[in-house]
Amino acid sequence: MPRVSLTRKVRFAAAHRYSRPEWSEEENRHVFGLCANPHGHGHNYLLEVTVEGEIDPVTGFCVDLDALDRMLDERVRQPLDHQHLNHVVPAFAPGGAIPTSENILAYLWPTLAEAVPAPARLVRLRLHEEDGFHVDFVGGEAASAP
Amino acid sequence: MPRVSLTRKVRFAAAHRYSRPEWSEEENRHVFGLCANPHGHGHNYLLEVTVEGEIDPVTGFCVDLDALDRMLDERVRQPLDHQHLNHVVPAFAPGGAIPTSENILAYLWPTLAEAVPAPARLVRLRLHEEDGFHVDFVGGEAASAP
Amino acid sequence: MPRVSLTRKVRFAAAHRYSRPEWSEEENRHVFGLCANPHGHGHNYLLEVTVEGEIDPVTGFCVDLDALDRMLDERVRQPLDHQHLNHVVPAFAPGGAIPTSENILAYLWPTLAEAVPAPARLVRLRLHEEDGFHVDFVGGEAASAP
Amino acid sequence: MPRVSLTRKVRFAAAHRYSRPEWSEEENRHVFGLCANPHGHGHNYLLEVTVEGEIDPVTGFCVDLDALDRMLDERVRQPLDHQHLNHVVPAFAPGGAIPTSENILAYLWPTLAEAVPAPARLVRLRLHEEDGFHVDFVGGEAASAP
Amino acid sequence: MPRVSLTRKVRFAAAHRYSRPEWSEEENRHVFGLCANPHGHGHNYLLEVTVEGEIDPVTGFCVDLDALDRMLDERVRQPLDHQHLNHVVPAFAPGGAIPTSENILAYLWPTLAEAVPAPARLVRLRLHEEDGFHVDFVGGEAASAP
Amino acid sequence: MPRVSLTRKVRFAAAHRYSRPEWSEEENRHVFGLCANPHGHGHNYLLEVTVEGEIDPVTGFCVDLDALDRMLDERVRQPLDHQHLNHVVPAFAPGGAIPTSENILAYLWPTLAEAVPAPARLVRLRLHEEDGFHVDFVGGEAASAP
Numbered sequence: 001m002p003r004v005s006l007t008r009k010v011r012f013a014a015a016h017r018y019s020r021p022e023w024s025e026e027e028n029r030h031v032f033g034l035c036a037n038p039h040g041h042g043h044n045y046l047l048e049v050t051v052e053g054e055i056d057p058v059t060g061f062c063v064d065l066d067a068l069d070r071m072l073d074e075r076v077r078q079p080l081d082h083q084h085l086n087h088v089v090p091a092f093a094p095g096g097a098i099p100t101s102e103n104i105l106a107y108l109w110p111t112l113a114e115a116v117p118a119p120a121r122l123v124r125l126r127l128h129e130e131d132g133f134h135v136d137f138v139g140g141e142a143a144s145a146p
Numbered sequence: 147m148p149r150v151s152l153t154r155k156v157r158f159a160a161a162h163r164y165s166r167p168e169w170s171e172e173e174n175r176h177v178f179g180l181c182a183n184p185h186g187h188g189h190n191y192l193l194e195v196t197v198e199g200e201i202d203p204v205t206g207f208c209v210d211l212d213a214l215d216r217m218l219d220e221r222v223r224q225p226l227d228h229q230h231l232n233h234v235v236p237a238f239a240p241g242g243a244i245p246t247s248e249n250i251l252a253y254l255w256p257t258l259a260e261a262v263p264a265p266a267r268l269v270r271l272r273l274h275e276e277d278g279f280h281v282d283f284v285g286g287e288a289a290s291a292p
Numbered sequence: 293m294p295r296v297s298l299t300r301k302v303r304f305a306a307a308h309r310y311s312r313p314e315w316s317e318e319e320n321r322h323v324f325g326l327c328a329n330p331h332g333h334g335h336n337y338l339l340e341v342t343v344e345g346e347i348d349p350v351t352g353f354c355v356d357l358d359a360l361d362r363m364l365d366e367r368v369r370q371p372l373d374h375q376h377l378n379h380v381v382p383a384f385a386p387g388g389a390i391p392t393s394e395n396i397l398a399y400l401w402p403t404l405a406e407a408v409p410a411p412a413r414l415v416r417l418r419l420h421e422e423d424g425f426h427v428d429f430v431g432g433e434a435a436s437a438p
Numbered sequence: 439m440p441r442v443s444l445t446r447k448v449r450f451a452a453a454h455r456y457s458r459p460e461w462s463e464e465e466n467r468h469v470f471g472l473c474a475n476p477h478g479h480g481h482n483y484l485l486e487v488t489v490e491g492e493i494d495p496v497t498g499f500c501v502d503l504d505a506l507d508r509m510l511d512e513r514v515r516q517p518l519d520h521q522h523l524n525h526v527v528p529a530f531a532p533g534g535a536i537p538t539s540e541n542i543l544a545y546l547w548p549t550l551a552e553a554v555p556a557p558a559r560l561v562r563l564r565l566h567e568e569d570g571f572h573v574d575f576v577g578g579e580a581a582s583a584p
Numbered sequence: 585m586p587r588v589s590l591t592r593k594v595r596f597a598a599a600h601r602y603s604r605p606e607w608s609e610e611e612n613r614h615v616f617g618l619c620a621n622p623h624g625h626g627h628n629y630l631l632e633v634t635v636e637g638e639i640d641p642v643t644g645f646c647v648d649l650d651a652l653d654r655m656l657d658e659r660v661r662q663p664l665d666h667q668h669l670n671h672v673v674p675a676f677a678p679g680g681a682i683p684t685s686e687n688i689l690a691y692l693w694p695t696l697a698e699a700v701p702a703p704a705r706l707v708r709l710r711l712h713e714e715d716g717f718h719v720d721f722v723g724g725e726a727a728s729a730p
Numbered sequence: 731m732p733r734v735s736l737t738r739k740v741r742f743a744a745a746h747r748y749s750r751p752e753w754s755e756e757e758n759r760h761v762f763g764l765c766a767n768p769h770g771h772g773h774n775y776l777l778e779v780t781v782e783g784e785i786d787p788v789t790g791f792c793v794d795l796d797a798l799d800r801m802l803d804e805r806v807r808q809p810l811d812h813q814h815l816n817h818v819v820p821a822f823a824p825g826g827a828i829p830t831s832e833n834i835l836a837y838l839w840p841t842l843a844e845a846v847p848a849p850a851r852l853v854r855l856r857l858h859e860e861d862g863f864h865v866d867f868v869g870g871e872a873a874s875a876p
Contacts (some may be wrong), residue, residue, distance in 0.1 A: 002255070003284040004248055009277070013568060015453035015480040015522070020788065031789060033796070034520035041520040042453040042480005044568050050282075055252060058166065059177060060244035062281070066179070082472035082479040084453070098790035102734055106785060109732070130451060130482050131739070135792070136780075138733045148839070149868045150832055155861070159422060161307035161334040161376070180374035187374040188307040188334005190422050196866075201836060204750065205761060206828035208865070212763070230307070230331035276305060276336050294547070295576045296540055301569070312642065323643060325650070342574075347544060350458065351469060352536035354573070358471070390644035394588055398639060401586070423593070427646070428634075430587045440693070441722045442686055447715070488720075493690060496604065497615060498682035500719070504617070597860060599745035599772040599814070618812035625812040626745040626772005628860050666764035666771040668745070714743060714774050 004062045005052040005123060010072045012081035015042035016092070016099040032098075040084055045104075046128040047076060049112060053120035063120035071115045076108065101127045105137035113139060150208045151198040151269060156218045158227035161188035162238070162245040178244075186230055191250075192274040193222060195258065199266035209266035217261045222254065247273045251283035259285060296354045297344040297415060302364045304373035307334035308384070308391040324390075332376055337396075338420040339368060341404060345412035355412035363407045368400065393419045397429035405431060442500045443490040443561060448510045450519035453480035454530070454537040470536075478522055483542075484566040485514060487550060491558035501558035509553045514546065539565045543575035551577060588646045589636040589707060594656045596665035599626035600676070600683040616682075624668055629688075630712040631660060633696060637704035647704035655699045660692065685711045689721035697723060734792045735782040735853060740802045742811035745772035746822070746829040762828075770814055775834075776858040777806060779842060783850035793850035801845045806838065831857045835867035843869055 017040035018032035028036040035041070049072060053062035079088065085099040086092045091107055092099040105125045113122040128134040163186035164178035174182040181187070195218060199208035225234065231245040232238050237253055238245040251271045259268040274280040309332035310324035320328040327333070341364060345354035371380065377391040378384045383399055384391040397417045405414040420426040455478035456470035466474040473479070487510060491500035517526065523537040524530045529545055530537040543563045551560040566572040601624035602616035612620040619625070633656060637646035663672065669683040670676050675691055676683040689709045697706040712718040747770035748762035758766040765771070779802060783792035809818065815829040816822050821837055822829040835855045843852040858864040 002252065002286050003282075004251070005282045006248075006279060007282070008279045011568075013479050013481050015478050018790075037520050037522070039522035039525040040453050040478070040480070041451050041522065042478070042482075043451050044480075044482045055246075055248045057243075060164075060246035060249040062248050065279070082475050084475070084477035084479060087477040097787075100790035102736075102785045102792050103790040105734075106732065130449075133736060133738045133795070136733075136735045136737070140732050148836065148870050149866075150835070151866045152832075152863060153866070154863045157422075159333050159335050161332050183374050183376070185376035185379040186307050186332070186334070187305050187376065188332070188336075189305050190334075190336045201832045203827075206748075206830035206833040208832050211863070228326035228329050228333040230329070230333065233331040276303075294544065294578050295574075296543075297574045298540075298571060299574070300571045310644075347540045349535075352456075352538035352541040354540050357571070389641075392644035394590075394639045394646050395644040397588075398586065425590060425592045425649070428587075428589045428591070432586050440690065440724050441720075442689075443720045444686075444717060445720070446717045493686045495681075498602075498684035498687040500686050503717070595860075597771050597773050599770050621812055621814070623814035623817040624745050624770070624772070625743050625814065626770070626774075627743050628772075628774045666767050668767070668769035668771065671769040714741075 001054075003052065004055055005050050006063050006065070006068075006120075007048050007050040008065070008068055008072065010047050010049065010076050012045050012047070012077055013042065014045060014080055014082070015040040015084040015086075017041070017084075017086050018098050018100070019094070020098070021094050040086065043129050045080075047108075048124075048126040048128075049122070050124040050126070051116050051120040052123045064117045067117040068120075071112075071117065075111050075115060101129045101135040102137070105135060106139075109137060109139040147200075149198065150201055151196050152209050152211070152214075152266075153194050153196040154211070154214055154218065156193050156195065156222050158191050158193070158223055159188065160191060160226055160228070161186040161230040161232075163187075163230075163232050164244050164246070165240070166244070167240050186232065189275050191226075193254075194270075194272040194274075195268070196270040196272070197262050197266040198269045210263045213263040214266075217258075217263065221257050221261060247275045247281040248283070251281060252285075255283060255285040293346075295344065296347055297342050298355050298357070298360075298412075299340050299342040299416075300357070300360055300364065302339050302341065302368050304337050304339070304369055304375075305334065306337060306372055306374070307332040307376040307378075309333070309376075309378050310390050310392070311386070312390070313386050332378065335421050337372075339400075340416075340418040340420075341414070342416040342418070343408050343412040344415045356409045359409040360412075363404075363409065367403050367407060393421045393427040394429070397427060401429060401431040439492075441490065442493055443488050444501050444503070444506075444558075445486050445488040445562075446503070446506055446510065448485050448487065448514050450483050450485070450515055451480065452483060452518055452520070453478040453522040453524075455479070455522075455524050456536050456538070457532070458536070459532050478524065481567050483518075485546075486562075486564040486566075487560070488562040488564070489554050489558040490561045502555045505555040506558075509550075509555065513549050513553060539567045539573040540575070543573060544577075547575060547577040585638075587636065588639055589634050590647050590649070590652075590704075591632050591634040592649070592652055592656065594631050594633065594660050596629050596631070596661055597626065598629060598664055598666070599624040599668040599670075601625070601668075601670050602682050602684070603678070604682070605678050624670065627713050629664075631692075632708075632710040632712075633706070634708040634710075635700050635704040636707045648701045651701040652704075655696075655701065659695050659699060685713045685719040686721070689719060690723075693721060693723040731784075733782065734785055735780050736793050736795070736798075736850075737778050737780040737854075738795070738798055738802065740777045740779065740806050742775050742777070742807055743772060744775060744810055744812070745770040745814040745816075747771070747814075747816050748828050748830070749824070750828070751824050770816065773859050775810075777838075778854075778856040778858075779852070780854040780856070781846050781850040782853045794847045797847040798850075801842075801847065805841050805845060831859045831865040832867070835865060836869075839867060839869040 018035035097103045125137045164181035243249045271283045310327035389395045417429045456473035535541045563575045602619035681687045700706045709721045748765035827833045846852045855867045
């Protein structure tokens with residue numbers, strides 16, 4: 001059997017800040033550099049969502065793209081676009097997880113894995129925070145099988 | 147042993163239309179949306195062809211790139227560039243397969259897998275229909291071993 | 293006074309065909325090459341619309357971007373996206389103008405020039421038909437002042 | 439005499455927020471949409487700086503690119519990168535100018551125009567806030583001749 | 585009358601070196617930095633050639649693109665692609681002009697201006713040496729009217 | 731356990747030449763084409779370095795990006811940027827390996843694999859020599875376990 005996947009791009013512009021409240025300003029500056037600036041900064045995030053599925057012999061699609069788009073709009077764009085991640089995502093509030101690309105993907109994986117239009121399934125997330133690097137995330141079985 | 151692959155890009159501009167003749171116009175519109183418009187529309191397709199091979203110790207190449215280019219010209223660009231896929235590919239004629247990115251790759255895989263310059267072998271196809279998404283296809287063993 | 297302009301991108305996927313019905317097939321092939329293929333082919337068109345305006349001291353905008361987007365949706369995307377230009381634009385019907393990038397811009401200029409949200413004004417259109425070239429169009433006074 | 443210009447790209451990631459404190463939340467939401475969200479959001483800004491000069495017959499350069507880079511580092515990257523524009527630029531503090539692309543360029547023009555390595559001179563600024571649009575700014579004579 | 589132009593991209597990969605033989609190694613290093621390294625380095629050059637013309641009412645073209653492509657192949661790609669500019673262009677031999685982007689465009693302008701398919705005319709050259717900057721060149725009347 | 735990787739891009743502009751001194755000029759031309767030109771040509775190389783690691787629960791990083799950048803600067807940019815690969819890399823001297831993308835990656839893999847900031851580990855290298863193709867390299871166990 002061939003393996004077929006579709007990768008959809010979704011964009012959101014957001015602010016974030018890296019800081020551990022239990023550390024001194026010097027420690028934060030040492031570990032997080034400019035990302036520790038007090039009011040945050042921002043990025044045009046580009047998320048790539050890869051889902052795997054069989055090709056439907058009637059429609060020729062491996063996933064219902066309209067349904068996938070609606071899901072990504074509800075679970076990625078509406079909650080995150082034009083927002084400050086530390087303020088709107090409880091997991092990234094002060095004292096919580098740092099909103100790095102790695103943690104943003106760890107946060108998104110379960111909510112996207114459970115909502116990909118069946119029978120397609122989530123197989124990879126990739127997040128570009130800026131042009132110079134990106135992070136890939138492939139969740140474990142437990143995460144993708146609610 | 148290291149694993150080495152080369153990915154070549156080839157472009158073709160083509161028109162296509164999504165329609166099942168056994169369905170009503172409403173059904174086609176419901177499932178295929180604007181892609182069901184009667185005269186078709188088009189895209190600048192970008193195909194990425196990944197072949198795996200050993201590095202030749204004399205030339206430093208893992209595949210004969212000139213031979214690969216000639217093959218892709220014969221089997222991708224000449225038959226598909228500046229064409230309407232539903233009209234020139236019998237598999238995509240009315241009542242046949244819908245020319246989605248998934249089905250275009252399923253159509254191309256066997257013809258490319260058998261013609262990659264040996265001893266390199268085809269390991270993945272990726273098709274970008276527009277900037278917002280792409281489809282990956284990895285064929286089964288039968289397909290790649292003529 | 294400074295000169296300030298904003299350039300908005302809008303995309304549409306469309307098919308087109310180049311053919312003069314008063315010419316023989318050989319003549320059409322000679323002048324238009326693959327673009328004369330009978331059923332047309334297609335592109336992911338990228339249109340750049342440049343409007344000039346003064347910066348509003350209260351909002352900081354040189355044009356109402358939401359109003360510009362609605363206008364471009366009505367006058368570019370809705371009529372042209374996922375369409376075959378020779379079939380849906382009467383000016384490009386057989387015997388009419390050839391739907392080259394040049395003529396597509398000449399066709400769009402008057403309808404966009406009259407509808408740019410005042411007091412901003414249209415100053416340039418640029419159309420990318422594929423990655424290798426683009427066409428710029430700046431209409432005359434008569435065209436932009438209905 | 440030929441006209442020669444060099445365009446240098448410089449990038450900065452920053453947060454911003456659009457809000458007029460003298461307006462109600464509803465008015466701000468109506469005019470600024472999601473940009474009025476209370477904690478701001480962010481972008482990967484790409485600034486293009488175009489300077490014009492004669493070609494030095496000895497070096498072949500129309501501007502001292504190292505000197506231009508140092509100036510852009512001091513006057514663009516150091517003050518703006520990884521910052522929240524409303525917090526670090528007094529002109530964009532609450533009640534001041536809205537940090538739109540238009541106003542960011544109006545703010546940058548005088549400071550860049552006076553510091554371009556002579557005898558080259560600033561002739562245009564272009565700011566990309568996201569992929570979908572950009573703003574061009576050409577300052578008046580007074581601004582460029584301190 | 586509207587103003588219409590077409591911009592064609594042409595690519596060439598080439599090596600170059602910056603050095604004035606009448607200077608000491610220290611002077612060369614001071615002015616040219618890494619570009620003074622003895623054996624040269626290289627780039628994927630991207631040249632944008634803009635020609636202006638009237639739209640032919642029969643074909644819809646403002647320039648004969650095939651003829652333009654043949655000319656660019658003869659006058660840009662064949663002489664420069666996969667070459668070391670200091671070795672193959674006499675004007676860039678030791679003691680001659682430094683092969684900066686500015687000087688490459690000054691070298692190309694006359695030969696391209698005289699060969700653009702009439703009645704179209706060359707109106708601008710743009711050269712990208714790498715992603716971070718580009719140079720624009722508009723030649724004088726004498727240069728474009730041999 | 732999820733699998734997390736970060737891919738960092740690093741660029742270098744370099745010249746290279748393909749030639750086997752034990753072959754005649756005709757043989758070199760036949761196998762290597764324009765790449766056999768005597769003085770070399772060049773490219774803007776783009777290297778993508780993918781490292782895999784666990785997400786640190788305190789910092790949210792899967793690798794120390796600053797340390798990774800310093801390593802890539804020392805082991806990629808400083809030795810290769812603005813250089814002629816056949817002249818500065820002994821492995822690519824006349825009679826040695828041909829500096830193809832495949833061999834450049836085989837050369838870089840051991841030196842990068844041993845220096846990736848622990849506990850992250852190198853899992854893939856990708857090299858873009860020009861826009862039209864790229865090469866991927868995944869080294870064997872011996873290479874990555876010094």
